[in-house]
Structure formats: structure tokens, C-alpha cells
Amino acid sequence: MFKQIFELFKANSLYTQALKECYEMLDIDLLMYKFSTESLRRKETVEIPYNIYETDKKINEFERDVRRKIMTHLAISGTTDLGSGLVLVSVVIDIERIGDYTKNIYDMARNHPTKLIGGSIEEQIQLIEKKSTYIFENGIKAFKTQNIPLARELMEVYKKEVSSLCDEITHNIIAGKITDLSTDQGASLALYSRYLKRIAAHSRNLISSIVNPFERIGYPE
Amino acid sequence: MKKNTINLIFNIFLITGCLYLFLVGINGMSEAFKGLGTGFAKHILSTTANPFLALFIGTFATVLFQSSSTTTAMIVSMVSGGALTLGGAIPMIMGANIGTTVTNTLVSIGHINRGNEFKRAFAAATIHDFFNMMTTAILFPVEYYFHLIEKAATLLGSILFGTITPDHVFHSPVKQAVKWGSNKIEFIAFDHSIIFLVFSIALTLFMLYSIVKILRGLVLSKVEIFFDKYIFKTAIRAMIFGLILTFMVQSSSITTSLIVPLAGSGVLTLIQIFPYTLGANIGTTATAIIAALTLNATALVAAFAHLLFNILGIMLIYPIPQIRKIPIFLAERLSEYSIKNRFVPIYYLLTIFIIIPLTIILIGEL
Numbered sequence: 001m002f003k004q005i006f007e008l009f010k011a012n013s014l015y016t017q018a019l020k021e022c023y024e025m026l027d028i029d030l031l032m033y034k035f036s037t038e039s040l041r042r043k044e045t046v047e048i049p050y051n052i053y054e055t056d057k058k059i060n061e062f063e064r065d066v067r068r069k070i071m072t073h074l075a076i077s078g079t080t081d082l083g084s085g086l087v088l089v090s091v092v093i094d095i096e097r098i099g100d101y102t103k104n105i106y107d108m109a110r111n112h113p114t115k116l117i118g119g120s121i122e123e124q125i126q127l128i129e130k131k132s133t134y135i136f137e138n139g140i141k142a143f144k145t146q147n148i149p150l151a152r153e154l155m156e157v158y159k160k161e162v163s164s165l166c167d168e169i170t171h172n173i174i175a176g177k178i179t180d181l182s183t184d185q186g187a188s189l190a191l192y193s194r195y196l197k198r199i200a201a202h203s204r205n206l207i208s209s210i211v212n213p214f215e216r217i218g219y220p221e
Numbered sequence: 222m223k224k225n226t227i228n229l230i231f232n233i234f235l236i237t238g239c240l241y242l243f244l245v246g247i248n249g250m251s252e253a254f255k256g257l258g259t260g261f262a263k264h265i266l267s268t269t270a271n272p273f274l275a276l277f278i279g280t281f282a283t284v285l286f287q288s289s290s291t292t293t294a295m296i297v298s299m300v301s302g303g304a305l306t307l308g309g310a311i312p313m314i315m316g317a318n319i320g321t322t323v324t325n326t327l328v329s330i331g332h333i334n335r336g337n338e339f340k341r342a343f344a345a346a347t348i349h350d351f352f353n354m355m356t357t358a359i360l361f362p363v364e365y366y367f368h369l370i371e372k373a374a375t376l377l378g379s380i381l382f383g384t385i386t387p388d389h390v391f392h393s394p395v396k397q398a399v400k401w402g403s404n405k406i407e408f409i410a411f412d413h414s415i416i417f418l419v420f421s422i423a424l425t426l427f428m429l430y431s432i433v434k435i436l437r438g439l440v441l442s443k444v445e446i447f448f449d450k451y452i453f454k455t456a457i458r459a460m461i462f463g464l465i466l467t468f469m470v471q472s473s474s475i476t477t478s479l480i481v482p483l484a485g486s487g488v489l490t491l492i493q494i495f496p497y498t499l500g501a502n503i504g505t506t507a508t509a510i511i512a513a514l515t516l517n518a519t520a521l522v523a524a525f526a527h528l529l530f531n532i533l534g535i536m537l538i539y540p541i542p543q544i545r546k547i548p549i550f551l552a553e554r555l556s557e558y559s560i561k562n563r564f565v566p567i568y569y570l571l572t573i574f575i576i577i578p579l580t581i582i583l584i585g586e587l
Contacts, residue, residue, distance in 0.1 A: 014445050068488050069449065075482040076445040 014073040015081050018066045018088055022095060025062045026140045026206075028055055029098045033136060033199065036106035037129065040192065046113045052106045059099040066092045087209045090217050091143075094202040098136070101195045101202070108195075112188050119180045121189065124169055128193060131162045132200040139203035142210060151207040155221065158204040166197035232439050236432060240511075243428035244395070245402035247298045247512040249421030251520070252403055254302025256414035261304065269309030272365055274585035276357070279316025281578040288474055289321035290508035291429055293527050295422070297509045300523040301516035307371055310523045311364055315357045315530060316578075318502065322350040323574045324474035328481045330566055338485040343566060344556035345484030345491060349477050349498040350573070351548035356534030370533070374526040382518045399515045429508070433472045440469045441479070448480075453489055456496040460535075463500025473498075473505035491549060499539060502531040 012020070035050045070085045109116075118125035135154050142150040172178050173190040181189065205218040212221055254261070269275040283292045296313050299305035305313075329346035332339040363369050406424065410417035444466060452462045467476045477498050483489045509524040538544050559565040 012446075013442070014449060017446075017449075071486050071488050072448045072483060073445055075486075075488075076448055076479055077442045 013077070014069040015077075015085060015088075018069040018073070018085075021062050021066050021069075022088060022092055023144055025059055025066075025092070025095045025099070026143065028059060029095060029102060030137065030140060032056070032099060032102040032106075033133075036102045036109060037133075040105055040109035040112065040116050041129070042115065044113075044115050046110050048106075052103055056099050056103045059096055063092050063096045083214060086214055087217065090214075091206050091209050094205040094218075098199050098202045101199045105192065105195050108188055108191060112184065116185070116188050116192065118189060119178070119185065121169055121172075121178055121181075124165060125189060125193065128162060128165055128169070128196050131157060131165075132196040132203075135162065135200045136203045139207045142207050146210055148210055151210040152221065154207055155204055155211065158200050159220065162197060162200045166193045166200075169193040229439075232435055236435050236439075239428045239431045239435065241398070241402065242424055243294075243432060244399045244512065244515045245406060246421045246423075246425030246428055247294055248399045248403040248515055249406045249417060250295065250298035250425060251301040251516055252407065253414050253418035253421055254299055254304040256417065257304070258414075265299070265304045265309075268585070269305055269313065271585060272309070272312040272361070274581065275309050275312035276316040276361065277578040277581040277585075279313035279318075280320040280574070281316075281582060282313075283317040283320025284323050284574045284578070286426070287321075287324045288429065288433075288472060289317040289505055290433075290471055290473075291426060292317040292320070293506070293509035293524070294425060294429065294512040297513045297516060297520040297523045298425075301513070301520035307375070307519065307523055307526070308368065311370055311374075311526050311530070312361065314523070314527045315361055315364075317527075318353045318530070319350070319357060320574065320578075321473055321505070322346070322353055322477070323570070325349060325477040325481050326566075326570060326574075328478040329485070330570070332482075332485045333563060333566065335485070336560060338487075340556045340560045341487060341491070342481050342485030343559050344552040345489075345494050346477070346481050347555055347569075348491060348495055348548050348552040349501075351551040352495075352499065352534070352538065353502070354573075355538060355548055356530070359537055360530060360533060370526050370529050373529050374522045377525050377529070378518055378522040382521070384518075393515075396515050429471070433470060433475060436470045437472075437475055440466070444469075448483065448489075453493040453497070456539075459493055460496040460500035463497035464504040465500075467501040467504025468507045471505075471508050473501040476501045476504070491552065495545075495549060496539070499531075499535050502534070503528065506531060 031050065032052055032055055035048045036052060039046055039048045067089055070089050074082060074085050135158055138150060139154055141147065142154060170190045170193050173181065173186045173193075178186065208219065208221070209217045212219065269278065279292060279296075282295075283289050286292055293314055296305065296310050296317070300307060300310050325346040326343075329339070329342040332342040360370065364371065403421075406420050407417050410420050447462055447466075453459050463476060467473045470476060480489055480494050480497065484491065484494055506524065506528040509527055510521070513520040513524040538548070555565070555569065559569075
């Protein structure tokens with residue numbers, strides 16, 4: 001008991017603890033993302049050396065923990081960290097949602113055990129994957145270092161190169177403009193494209209918290 | 222030297238200064254009561270000779286000051302000055318314990334438009350009210366007929382200091398310094414007892430307010446991590462934490478009000494909060510003990526009575542699960558009624574803390 005109380009004395013403020021938990025959540029999200037996209041797109045089997053479902057539960061626990069810590073911090077220590085506390089409570093939802101979408105990608109991989117191939121839109125799919133991964137990975141860096149120029153660049157990449165392309169792919173599949181895809185392939189690619197867009201969009205929301213005032217988190221600068 | 226270290230040193234000096242002036246105020250009150258003569262003392266003594274009346278005077282005075290530390294510090298100075306007997310002081314202290322719960326109940330009213338959040342916050346606040354009322358309901362008749370707390374506090378005082386008389390004054394360099402300060406206040410008040418009393422009361426109130434404010438800023442940001450999971454996992458830890466934190470900030474009103482938003486948001490449950498508030502009840506008795514240490518043995522016995530009353534209350538109610546559930550049940554039930562009818566908390570506050578005490582005081586004065 002005394003050891004635990006001593007540990008508490010050495011501990012950071014609840015705000016700092018909550019911030020560190022957000023960083024940890026992002027690192028876990030990134031791992032989940034890499035394993036689930038690899039399983040769907042680059043492996044012929046569904047097995048991956050990572051338990052996506054257990055990790056997703058851990059992410060959900062982190063989300064509740066962050067909220068509780070920020071609430072306690074603001075109630076006890078006053079309003080000094082009110083702005084940054086509210087930002088964390090807001091972005092932790094985006095971080096949790098990214099975890100959910102990576103889980104959705106893995107769900108799809110389980111139902112589509114062979115490698116998902118993009119047919120005539122393979123190049124576009126690869127481009128979205130590349131750009132989404134770029135936004136997500138660098139978004140984590142920008143958030144951790146509070147790098148405003150990098151955050152601005154990533155928001156531009158999302159707006160100009162990811163959002164519209166994802167929509168175009170989904171709309172073209174629904175409209176039947178892409179004829180070389182089987183039903184399961186078409187449905188999977190439409191969903192995959194949508195999930196990647198959502199992951200990039202939540203990453204954009206995360207980094208918009210560095211650039212924008214509180215009320216404009218998740219919106220363009 | 223780091224800015225934080227300089228700030229800390231500055232705050233420690235500030236607190237020491239405020240504490241000294243607070244003790245000067247307490248000592249000044251005691252001296253002023255003596256100076257007011259036997260007529261004034263007789264009036265106060267005859268009013269507080271009725272323990273029932275004294276109980277509600279204690280409640281109402283604490284509602285006005287929103288601080289039981291202030292009321293009990295004033296009570297010990299009155300005991301020291303001979304304006305109040307130990308027998309009259311104990312019911313007033315019991316009343317102060319009830320009155321001090323008004324602050325966190327008022328804080329919980331701030332959540333009134335938010336359904337379940339208000340229900341949780343109001344229950345967290347009123348559990349303190351119900352516990353203190355229940356303790357008084359049990360111990361007031363016992364004290365009335367058997368003077369249990371008075372005898373126990375006197376015994377404790379005798380063990381520590383031998384005979385307990387108002388003439389048994391503590392001697393220390395601090396006492397000398399406090400006496401010097403008190404003489405200066407008397408001089409500024411033109412040696413007029415009423416002006417001296419007013420100055421002393423104002424100084425005591427202002428200094429206690431300042432001490433609490435400085436300590437709050439100094440302590441709370443450092444202890445927020447204790448409000449997280451670990452401490453509130455067991456009742457004994459929560460109780461000790463409530464005690465230490467209240468001792469550190471010298472105000473149970475602050476420590477019990479702090480947890481109201483946490484209860485409202487569901488971060489802490491009613492079961493977790495309950496022992497914490499009981500610890501706060503004990504921690505708040507420190508102010509009067511510190512104040513009495515610069516007065517005399519009788520004043521210290523009065524301060525001990527406050528401590529013993531709160532310890533006895535916990536011993537009688539908390540260990541037996543069936544009895545422990547009563548304040549929890551009452552707080553939950555009242556909060557349920559309160560979300561059905563938003564006037565219930567307002568009626569409750571007005572009735573318990575204003576109408577009943579004031580009516581009884583006015584009837585007693587007739």
C-alpha cells in the first residue's frame with residue numbers, strides 16, 4: 001500500500017497522464033492499422049500476430065480513463081487547463097474511432113480471407129492507402145510534437161488527395177462504372193475505401209486540434 | 222532558484238503570517254469577551270444554557286459563515302474568554318457540524334438542470350448532511366442527559382494537562398507573540414471592548430479565509446492524482462485521505478464541495494464518497510485545536526469535544542452496515558424526489574438550514 005501511495009506522489013498530474021494515454025492509444029491504433037491492412041491486402045491468410053479485438057477493448061478503456069482523468073483534473077485543479085482538457089476529451093473520441101475502423105478493416109479481412117485485389121482501380125486504392133498511412137503516421141508525430149506546419153500540410157493532403165479520391169472510388173463502384181470487379185470485391189473495396197477515408201478524416205480531426213481553436217476542431221482552418 | 226521554489230517559499234511565509242494573525246484574532250476575541258464584563262457573559266451564558274437553542278445557534282452561525290472552522294474557532298475563544306461554558310459549547314459545536322454541510326449542498330444545486338448528474342451530485346452532498354444530523358440525533362440526547370462528550374473531552378484534557386481550569390493558560394513563545402499582537406489590536410481599538418471584539422472577529426474571519434484560499438491553491442493541484450482510482454478503492458483510505466486533505470486546506474466545506482462535480486459526473490460513487498466526507502469531519506476539527514493552543518486548557522477541551530464528537534459519530538454509525546446504509550438511503554431517496562420536483566432541494570435547504578434554526582432561535586429569545 002505504501003509503495004503505491006509513494007508511486008502516486010511521484011506521478012504526473014492527471015492531465016499529463018491523460019495526454020500520455022492518448023499517445024499510447026495512437027501508437028496502439030497505428031499497430032492495429034498496420035496489422036489489419038496487411039491482413040486484408042497483403043496476406044493470403046487472416047492470421048496476424050496481434051489480437052485486434054482485445055486491443056480494441058483496451059482502447060475503449062483508455063478512452064474512459066482519459067475522460068475520467070480530465071474531469072477530475074478540471075474539478076480539482078481549476079480552469080488553468082480547461083482548454084487543453086476539453087481538446088483531449090474531444091480528440092480521444094477520434095482516436096477511439098480510428099481503432100474502431102481498423103477493427104472494421106480486420107473484420108473485412110476475416111470475411112475475405114484471401115488477399116483483396118483492386119483490379120482496374122488497384123493503383124487508386126494503393127494511392128489512398130499510401131496517403132492515408134502518411135496522414136495517420138505523420139498526424140501522430142504532429143500531435144505529439146505539436147508541429148503546426150506539419151499539421152497544416154497533412155490537412156491539405158487530406159482535403160486535396162484523400163477525401164475526393166475515396167468518394168470517387170466508392171461512387172464509381174456503386175454506379176457500376178467499374179466492371180471488372182466481382183460482387184464481393186466491389187463491396188469490399190467500397191467499404192475499404194470508406195474506412196481509409198474515415199481513418200484519414202479522424203487523423204485530420206486530431207491534428208486540427210493543434211491548428212484550430214477549440215470550437216473548430218475537425219473543421220478546415 | 223526555480224520560480225516554483227520561490228513561489229512555494231513565498232506562500233509558506235504568507236501562510237505563517239496569516240496563521241499568526243488568525244491566532245491574534247482568536248486571542249483578541251477571547252480577551253474582548255473578558256473585557257465585555259459579566260453582564261455580556263451572563264446574557265450569552267443564559268442563552269446557551271438551553272442546549273437545544275445552542276445547537277441551532279451553532280447551525281445558523283455556521284450557515285452564515287459557511288465554515289465550521291470559523292464557528293468552532295469562535296466558540297473556543299468564547300470558552301476561553303468565559304462567555305461560554307463547556308456545556309453550552311458542545312451543542313453549538315454539534316450545530317456547527319450540521320451547518321457546515323450547507324456549502325456542498327449549495328454547490329450541488331448548480332447541477333439542478335442536469336437530471337441524473339444532479340441526482341448523483343445532490344446525493345453526494347446530502348449524505349454529509351444526513352450523517353451529521355444522524356450523529357447529532359444520537360449524541361445530543363446522550364450529551365444532554367449524561368454529558369458524555371464533555372466528560373470524555375475533560376478526561377482527555379486532564380490526562381494531557383492535569384487540572385482543567387480557565388486559569389490554566391499555555392505558555393510558549395508563540396503564545397507570547399500572539400498576546401503581543403492581540404495587545405496591538407486592542408490599542409488600535411482604543412481599548413474599547415466592542416471595537417476590539419469587532420476587529421478581532423474581522424481579523425479572524427479574513428485570515429481564516431486567506432489561509433484556506435492560499436492552502437487550496439498550494440495543495441489541490443498537488444493532490445489531484447489521489448482523487449484517481451487507488452485512494453477511493455477502500456473506505457479506510459478514502460477516510461484518511463479526507464482527513465489529511467481537510468487538515469491541509471483547513472476547510473471541510475472545500476474538500477466536500479470538491480467531490481460534488483466528481484460525483485455528478487459519476488467519477489466517484491456515493492459509497493466511495495461517504496468515508497471521505499467522514500474523514501473531512503475529523504480533519505476540520507484541527508482549526509479549533511490550533512486556535513485553542515494559544516488560549517487556555519478549557520478552550521482546548523472544547524476543541525477536543527469537537528474532535529471526540531466526530532470520532533464517536535463515525536464509530537457509532539459507520540462500522541455497522543445496517544446503520545451505515547441509513548444516511549446513504551436518505552441521501553439517495555431525497556435526490557430521487559429532487560429530480561422529480563426541482564423545488565424539493567430548495568425547500569430542503571431553506572427548511573433545514575434557515576427556517577428551523579432561525580425559528581427556534583427566535584422562539585428561544587422570546
